Amino acid sequence: MKLPKLPKIEMFGIDIIKNMLFFTTFIIIFLLFLAIFIAPTIKKFKIEKKNYFITKLENENSIKKLQLKSNEYKKLFKKNKKIISALQQNFQKKEFIEYTKKYLLIKSIKKSDETIVNKHFKKTTYIVTAFIDSPVNFYQFIESLKNYKNILKIYFPLLLKSQNGKIVLIFKLEHFKTLK
Amino acid sequence: MYSFTKAKEKPFFAEDTKLWLIFIGAVMVLMLSFTLLLLIKSYIYHKNSEKLQIEISENNKKIIELTNKINFINEEKIITNKIIVDNTLLKDSVKTLLNQIPDPITLTYVKIEKNSLYLYGITPRKEIYNNQLLQSLKSIFTTTTTNFYQMDNGYYRFESINSAKELQ
Numbered sequence: 001m002k003l004p005k006l007p008k009i010e011m012f013g014i015d016i017i018k019n020m021l022f023f024t025t026f027i028i029i030f031l032l033f034l035a036i037f038i039a040p041t042i043k044k045f046k047i048e049k050k051n052y053f054i055t056k057l058e059n060e061n062s063i064k065k066l067q068l069k070s071n072e073y074k075k076l077f078k079k080n081k082k083i084i085s086a087l088q089q090n091f092q093k094k095e096f097i098e099y100t101k102k103y104l105l106i107k108s109i110k111k112s113d114e115t116i117v118n119k120h121f122k123k124t125t126y127i128v129t130a131f132i133d134s135p136v137n138f139y140q141f142i143e144s145l146k147n148y149k150n151i152l153k154i155y156f157p158l159l160l161k162s163q164n165g166k167i168v169l170i171f172k173l174e175h176f177k178t179l180k
Numbered sequence: 181m182y183s184f185t186k187a188k189e190k191p192f193f194a195e196d197t198k199l200w201l202i203f204i205g206a207v208m209v210l211m212l213s214f215t216l217l218l219l220i221k222s223y224i225y226h227k228n229s230e231k232l233q234i235e236i237s238e239n240n241k242k243i244i245e246l247t248n249k250i251n252f253i254n255e256e257k258i259i260t261n262k263i264i265v266d267n268t269l270l271k272d273s274v275k276t277l278l279n280q281i282p283d284p285i286t287l288t289y290v291k292i293e294k295n296s297l298y299l300y301g302i303t304p305r306k307e308i309y310n311n312q313l314l315q316s317l318k319s320i321f322t323t324t325t326t327n328f329y330q331m332d333n334g335y336y337r338f339e340s341i342n343s344a345k346e347l348q
Contacts, residue, residue, distance in 0.1 A: 014196070015196065018196070018197070019196065019200070022197075022200040022204075025204065026200070026203070026204050026207070029204060029207075029208065030207065030211075033208065033211045033212075034211075037211065037212065037215040038211060038214065038215055038218075041215045041218040041219055041222070042218060044218075044219075044222050045218045045219075045221055045222045045225075048221075048222040048225040048226050048229070049221075049222075049225050051225070051226075051229050052225040052226075052228055052229045052232075055229045055232040055233060055236070056232060058232070058236055059232045059235055059236050059239070062235075062236045062239040062240060062243070063239060065239070065243055066239045066242055066243055066246075069242075069243050069246040069247065069250070070246060072246075072250060073246045073249055073250050073253075076250055076253050076254075077249075077253060080253055080256065080257055083256055083257060083260045084253065084256060086260070087256055087259075087260070117259070118255065118259065120252065120255065121259060135274065135275070135278050138271075138274070139271050139274070139275055142267050142268070142270065142271040143271065145267055146264060146267075151259075151260055151263055152263075153263045153266055153267060154267055154270055154271075155266075155270070156270075156292060156293050156294045157291055157292065157293045157294075158270070158274065158290075158291070158292040158293075159289075159290070159291045159292075160287075160289070160290040160291075161288060161289045161290070162287070162288050162289075176259060176260075176263065178256065180252075
């Protein structure tokens with residue numbers, strides 16, 4: 001069956017019907033491309049761009065926060081350097097005996113117990129037996145512990161008894177050290 | 181019949197058809213290129229976002245680490261300060277206690293525990309002990325028990341056991 005031939009309408013030698021058909025085809029193709037390819041891609045592009053700038057902003061905030069935390073840590077570390085270092089030191093009996101000579105004469109230091117305090121610290125308990133001339137020496141000794149290289153605590157029971165004109169002093173000494 | 185001119189070949193597409201086809205083709209290529217460009221840009225944004233996300237999570241990890249370190253230093257500070265305070269309190273407690281012993285009384289044995297105190301010594305007279313030391317001990321401890329033993333020289337050996345209230 002033969003299709004009926006379209007009538008040929010010409011204006012200044014241009015085939016109007018053919019050009020109209022081409023124009024319509026062009027519009028349809030253009031709209032199809034727009035709907036299938038360009039519109040979803042633009043949508044995706046906009047979402048990705050928005051996400052990128054949100055993430056960039058979040059990153060800038062996290063960098064600022066990190067900087068602040070880092071400064072806070074450095075400041076705190078510098079301020080407490082002495083404490084941090086003291087809590088990392090091992091307890092040396094000989095050095096301790098030598099240090100306390102000014103205040104008391106240590107006869108013995110016996111290790112009695114070892115426990116974990118607050119999950120992060122090791123507490124080693126020693127029983128110290130020493131001689132002192134006067135209780136004042138003991139007060140001075142406690143005061144001097146503030147400047148000692150270790151963190152030491154004097155604890156009960158505390159015993160003072162006279163022996164041949166001297167005072168025998170027995171006390172519990174607790175040494176604190178960080179576990180890290 | 182003969183013709184003096186050769187017959188012209190009829191073009192497959194007319195001139196205006198060719199123009200339309202080239203125009204439509206060019207527009208299609210341009211649209212596809214634009215789509216591809218957008219896809220590439222989207223991919224770059226996506227990759228950069230991923231990189232930034234990794235950076236953010238690393239920064240957050242570092243922030244948590246630093247927070248833990250800060251908390252730990254604070255804990256170290258608290259425990260150290262508590263030890264210093266405890267030592268000072270113990271020193272002051274012993275000092276206060278020994279300063280309360282009146283001159284005529286001589287102590288031979290002192291045992292200080294967390295909640296109790298044992299005092300052994302010699303007093304010339306019971307009254308000195310009762311008037312000058314016992315009152316102070318009673319103000320600190322809830323229960324105070326004292327035993328006296330007379331010595332050959334007339335002095336009294338005493339044993340005082342005090343308990344309850346915390347010394348520190």
